[in-house]
Amino acid sequence: MKFRRSSGLAPQFSGYPLVVFCLPLLLVLLASAWAPAQEQPRKLSLTLSPINTQTVEDPKDKSKATTHRQSATFPLGPATYTISYYAKFAEGDSSKMLGTEGAIGMPAPTSCNWYHSGFLFIELNGVDIAATSFIHSMTVSEIGQRGILDMVWQHELADVRIRFLGLPDADHLPCEITLEPKTELTSIKVHARCYPSFFTSWHKRQGARRIQTPATLVKEGEKATVPAKDNGWAVFYDEVFDVAKGEGEGPCAMLLLPEEGQEISFVPTGYPVETYITFPPATRTIRMAFWDFKGKTNADALERLRTGAEAVRQALQTADFTPQPVRSFDANLFRTELEKALQSAAVKELLGAKTAEVQAWFDANKTSFQPGAGPMPIRMQEELLQSVEKLNSFIWEVRLAELVSEL
Secondary structure (H helix, E strand, O other), X not given: OOOOOOOOOHHHHOOOOHHHHHHHHHHHHHHHHHOOOOOOOOOOOOEEOOOEEEEEEOOOOOOEEEEEEEEEEEEOOOOEEEEEEEEEEEOOOOOOEOOXXXXXXXXXXXXXXXXXXXXXXXXXXXXXXXXXXXXXXEEEEEOOOOEEEEEEXXXXXXXXXXXXXXXXXXXXXXXXXXXXXXXXXXXEXXXXXEEOOOOOHHHOOOOOEEEEOOOOEEEOOOOEEEEHHHOXXXXXXXXXXXXXXXXXXXXXXXXXXXXXXXXXXXXXXXXOEEEEEEEOOOOOEEEEEEEEOOOOOHHHHHHHHHHHHHHHHHHHHHOXXXXXXXXXXXXXXXXXXXXXXXHOHHHHHHXXXXXXXXXXXXXXXXXXXXXXXXXXXXXXXXXXXXXXXXXXXXXXXXXXXXXXXXX
């Protein structure tokens, strides 16, 4: 939804007493001053970096390409997580994607562990969504007592959203993957890549990769495919590069809701460790959590998952990933104020073209606000999050215009 740049209401209201405009603000300030002091919950300062685009030239054929980078940082307390997006495409044409190591990275807490240049891949019908389509939006959709990052793709196979949820004082980063197919899905797979504790081959060192789940231990060089229901979490570590021995950065781990997945395939090589999780084709939401145990020993990480995984699983299962601006948007109130604006010629005149623009948006999306409509579609949420401040502002502009028209 795009609104025209607002010229403000001040010119139309210039002849009215200043108190009309200042009274609401004055009441809010007085209420704040009289309210008893209360300890406020710690808030997250989730930040989204500016988009960085560059033109690069292939040294061999001299062809040019555009690179696109952006990252979001979650300072949770025990750890600071960073999620990055990277894309490369033919110069100036994002419809022609070029190959990279990966689109979704985790550069912090460490560049190893969940790989900084590509740790999470969503594959539908064998197609890597982020590798074959440019991201539609990367936005901070909630900030305050929680921090939420949305990454949305509008792929020809499906609309896909990855939503990362940061919680104060948490040592892990949960995420929710939502799928809205446009064609039949015959296979759904999540692929995760990590380099546990150390970039072994890069430094010409030999490690000993290990994967420990509740039911299985997989050693470097082995391959294992196990049922998801018995292996709801996994710790990825290296027996050589253990902080307890003065080596490496520390292990990493992941957790999924075991009832959601079908099977998990582990491929621990001497360098990257690949994990492939297969889900039923009817799956529409997937929830996971990721840990980077920077500075922790292998024993620390194993103990954390063995004793704490169940509590995290329960919290992940019941968490409401819906951003606060979406949860708090009152569609009925908005409809009421819109009807007021449409019924009053004076209000319509004061608000100008904005009323028609808002009405067109609401009419196009009103079915999503009806009782029993189910979860709000990805695109609808994306549009609402981009416009909710202006929509809420419209409610107050209607009320103010109504007040002024009666003076």
